[in-house]
Amino acid sequence: MRARMAHLLSSATPARRILLAVAVSLPFFLLVLFIHEQALSHPAVSPYLDTALVRAMQWPMLGASLINLGVAAWVWPRRDDAAPLACATLLVCLTIGGTYTLITILSGPYTSPPSLVLGGVLLVGLLLFDRRPVAITFAVCMAMLLAHDAGVLAGWWAYAPGLRPALFQDPAASEAWRGWRTFVFVSGFAVLLGLAMVLFARLDALHGQLDTLSHTDALTGLANRRRLMEALEAEVARQRRTGRPFCLVMIDADHFKRVNDTWGHLQGDMVLRGLGRLLLAGVRSPTDLAARLGGEEFALLLPDTRLDEAEVVCQRMREALARERFGDPLAPFTITVSMGGAVCSSTTSHQALREADQQLYLAKATGRNRICLRTILGAVA
Ligand SMILES: Nc1nc2c(ncn2[C@@H]2O[C@H](COP(=O)(O)OP(=O)(O)OP(=O)(O)O)[C@@H](O)[C@H]2O)c(=O)[nH]1
Structure with missing residues (x-):
């Protein structure tokens, strides 16, 4: 009332x-x-x-x-x-x-x-x-x-x-x-x-x-960087308690500048929204988190997830994206993404972010449109 x-x-x-x-x-x-x-x-x-x-x-x-x-x-x-x-x-x-x-x-x-x-x-x-x-x-x-x-x-x-x-x-x-x-x-x-x-x-x-707005990305409606960082800290603490690993995946659209240059910025925004929808549909709700970090960079936080499970999730998303058609129905186009992820045990949030970033860099450097994942075992008691 x-x-x-x-x-x-x-x-x-x-x-x-x-x-x-x-x-x-x-x-x-x-x-x-x-x-x-x-x-x-x-x-x-x-x-x-x-x-x-x-x-x-x-x-x-x-x-x-x-x-x-x-x-x-x-x-x-x-x-x-x-x-x-x-x-x-x-x-x-x-x-x-x-x-x-x-x-x-x-x-x-x-x-x-x-x-x-x-x-x-x-x-x-x-x-x-x-x-x-x-x-x-x-x-x-x-x-x-x-x-x-x-x-x-x-x-x-x-x-x-x-x-x-x-x-x-x-x-x-x-x-x-x-x-x-x-x-x-x-x-x-x-x-x-x-x-x-x-x-x-x-x-x-x-x-x-206000709380919702300050944790939401305005373009896609996904969680924003602040929300991801908070969830990551909570996940690191949970991992220490339970001993079960989590996976942090960084996702970056490939050659996105070309999308903007060819189809215009508005179409680029539509693609980012579509990508956001796809990531959201592909994660386990409400435990997993899909976030947009800014620009054409996204992230997934998958609690209680081993390397083989993370691979299945990322592969499923890559395949779903390959089926997705963007732009004018008469002249549709597809996009690809590169994914780099770290499956973490006993790490700090900083180590998890650094490792996921390095894996993303590796995916870009080795040809894009690929997934690079790695398990890391930190020394945090
Ligand atoms: N439409 C749209 N474009 C954006 C947004 N944020 C960033 N961009 C564009 O995304 C593009 C990113 O370009 P780059 O960082 O060179 O990366 P890339 O072209 O995807 O190339 P690689 O990442 O190396 O595959 C730039 O052209 C930005 O202007 C946004 O919110 N909307």
Whole structure:
């Protein structure tokens, strides 16, 4: 549920985010208006309220609701556009943030639960929008709170201007007020917790995406050099524990420059993608790893693999590549690769890479389109 909400939020257009903010805030405004109205008309409650002020406060709330409705109507036809709607976003943020700040001030900003709601509003803002409009709204809300403090210090108005002192002097009334505050506080806190969880789920999802991107080759979708190095280190450690060898194979397309020169760079990219697909299809999933190191150079990491087994894998790939046709179906062409591999026991990752590189060099030097594999036994305990 958390992850689904986080996904929905990250894929929503700017207009849909605005619509969501309005859809969430409007019922809240109406609820607060309703509660105020009930309190004003209740004979047991109204004596403890500054009725004129509380009623006057309904106008900004109504105004904010109308402005938000207007913005929602304006963005509705643009709900599938990806273009940012900076002004509309800022207007919605300011009206919602400003109205909640006024509500907060009414019953004493630092000792009443609406301040918790204000925190929630800013959190929702961060979930939905860029930091800029939320930061501006935060600054405006803080300025309003500071202006209120200044007015209290100067004696222009009371700390909780919407409430009469009798509320705190009458034991029964102050008890009821405490109960109401607890209710709003607990429910507000539960909502805040839910929002924080969605925010963290979104961070987790972004972290996962970043991790995948930083370990993936953009052209072929295979693992990249970083991922191969990490897997190689893990494999060297596993080999030491189990004593069973692994094989590291370096693969380099032969005369790839000719492919680019003859068929163009785009076609060259298609060939590299095709080669990547072929390598991926040829390895044992999920234990083996196929990676692109860069350019036209690829690698395979085959855990728990002896020399004869590695030979079978490489041979199978070479044959599959010989059957593969690239380019225009009317004028197809084939490519070949050279493979050099090291079947390693008790080596370091550095030794494995160096040996596989030397074997690849040997395959190139002895005519290309061939496989050179060698078993090496290092001295690592
Ligand atoms: N299309 C495409 N070409 C690339 C990419 N990366 C490297 N190349 C090209 O791959 C070619 C590699 O050329 P060389 O290093 O001379 O090697 P080769 O032509 O394959 O010759 P041998 O390896 O000796 O068989 C260069 O022309 C590079 O421009 C890529 O991402 N896409």
